[in-house]
Amino acid sequence: MAEPVRVALFVTCLVDLFRPTVGFAAIKLLEDAGCTVTVPTAQTCCGQPAYNSGDREDAKAIARQVVAAFADFDYVVVPSGSCGGMIKAHYPLLLAEEPAVADDAKALAARTFELISFLVDVLKRPDIAARYDGVATYHDACSGLRELGIKDQPRHLLAQVSGLTLKEMTTPEVCCGFGGTFCVKYPEISDKMVTDKAVDIAATGADTLLCGDMGCLLNMAGKLARLGSGIRVRHVAEVLAGMTDDVAPIGHVAPDKA
Amino acid sequence: MQPTSHDFKANAHRALGDKNLQRAMGMMRTGFPEKRAMAIARMPEFDALRDDGIAIKQQVLKHLDFYLETFEKNVIATGGQVHWCRNAQEARETVLALCRALDAKTVTKGKSMVSEEIALNDFLEANGVVPVETDLGEYIVQIRHETPSHIIAPAVHLVKEQVAESFRATHTQFPHDRNLDEPRTLCDEARTVLREKFLAADVGITGANFLIAETGSSIIVTNEGNGDLTQILPRAHIVLASIEKVVPTLEDAATLLRLLARSATGQEFSTYTTISTGPRRETDTDGPGQYHVVLIDNGRTALLGGEFEDMLRCIRCAACLNHCPVYGAVGGHAYGWVYSGPMGAVLTPTLIGIEEAGHLPNASTFCGRCESVCPMRIPLPRMMRAWRAREFAKKLGPKTARWGLAIWAYAAKRPALYRTMSAMASRVLGLLGRARGRFRSLPLASGWTDMRDMPAPEGKSFMTLWAEQQKKAAR
Structure with missing residues (x-):
């Protein structure tokens, strides 16, 4: 070996x-x-x-x-x-x-x-054994997409997750408005961007939002929660590793702990 | 134009609350990117063409003096004149002197951003020469006493109802209750009004998309044909161009034109591409009696050889504006000066100073969409970052942000201390947020929590849990 x-x-x-x-x-x-x-x-x-x-x-x-x-x-x-x-x-x-x-x-x-x-x-051996029951939409975080060319890879792996259906946003490649310190230096502009993003997410009808970057996830999860949306937000790795039972969606608490 | 870039935040606040502007920007945010994407999908060699275009511009910037002098020689050979201007004031005075020599009362103008940069209209008006903008968008912003909010679509911030209102207020020669609901009707009315202006003008002023060194020609592209009427009918044609517009040959210009139209409006080619070479010759049936090129430096040579030189490759296609989510949210006027969007965020501080324009390179998430669509592959985020480094070195940012950063950096450079702090923060915030999983407000974080909830940490930090696991495994 x-x-x-x-x-x-x-x-x-x-x-x-x-x-x-x-x-x-x-x-x-x-x-x-x-x-x-x-x-x-x-x-x-x-x-x-x-x-x-x-x-x-x-x-x-x-x-x-x-x-x-x-x-x-x-x-x-x-x-x-x-x-x-x-x-x-x-x-x-x-x-x-x-x-x-x-x-x-x-x-x-x-x-x-x-x-x-x-x-x-x-590694070129993406055998994913996970199961996730839901309709997910995937946000292409900017740096991964444009600096590292990450676009098809997560979709390729998510396609192997049983029970999961992927529905695309109209503009999954448009920035969510996080931008590191940008979101607190220019909160109103950031809010406009993440609000537009939340509208695009909701329009897919998905019950789950996935993305590969914590900053964007915190931003989008925070906005969706403030808007009263029930969409579950998770890092894509949690779904691929089959660990969604280990922790509640971002910004939520597990039903037994609430 | 008095810059208001230092007031970017207040400008943005106003823009975000402007319903008409938001409606207009909503349309442009999807319209332009879709058209560009379709045009590029139809052209598989687009990326190779980009490389060719970049090589042309790099060659020019390396030998700018040579190409400019060649250009001048060939303008003179075809009977025209070249006027070298170091700055905005020299350029304004040169244009005024040319107008006065012709005893000009009115000048028609094709769209020109460098004309905005040197604030020509106000200067001419103050000196008794009436400028009339003839590009429809420019005409609309002129009668509204506004400035262009976009480098190729000056009135993109307006909806058609606002245009109708302005036409009704300005064109009082027509019945007040006429129907102006359709864009077509608005176009026709502008055409009727402008036709008289074209015929009456003494001088026509245009910009230039390119200057051709080998022939001494200038090129403009329009979709309305207004540029042709502006430059052919009056007694003199004055071309305003910043020095980096020169390219070696007509063939080079053709390469860049193919990039320009696709990147700008998603067209294969603009409706009108007009090449002007010298004044009217005896055998010509029409054309201006005089042909002047006002070459404007206004800070360009200072960029050569420095970290902002790549900005001189810009062909003003506006793809970066059209794809920028910040521009799309607040529109061009929020940037507070002539140039907006990512190209403005880099260029404006070079022209009016980083003290005035400091917000512009900061108001970016570095999403990188601008660089990805720039036909000239200008590293706009890299240059915005370079501006931030200069601001930091000059201690220009807000004090609280500098202090916060200094404290954070102190810890980030000390892993053991950082681990302790991070472990404590996760623990405390995790406990406080455990009931709801998120916070509606947090001290010192109103920038975040005014707009959105802050998700609570899970509880223990990763490093804490990892250390616990390792300890257990070792037992």
């Missing part, structure tokens, strides 16, 4: 804080596909809050920290296109002028993948 693939999980700060189940779902999907998974403890965040606020020095310091903590693995897998895109598309640029780490940053970028694209594009 071939050596197992050694994967390090970059949990992401939002999964760590809000939704640990997504981290465990990622581990399950990776282990089911034959990987051994390690979670380096020296991780915090990918640095986007600093990078996107123009704070290059702190962004670089955090990037160097990630480059060092994730050096010794075959692959680094991230359950987020946004954080994955930061490491893959932006670290090499950010650290290009630092001779000591520039090459390591490029090497890390080459080994880093967003979870769903890793399962489909790299």
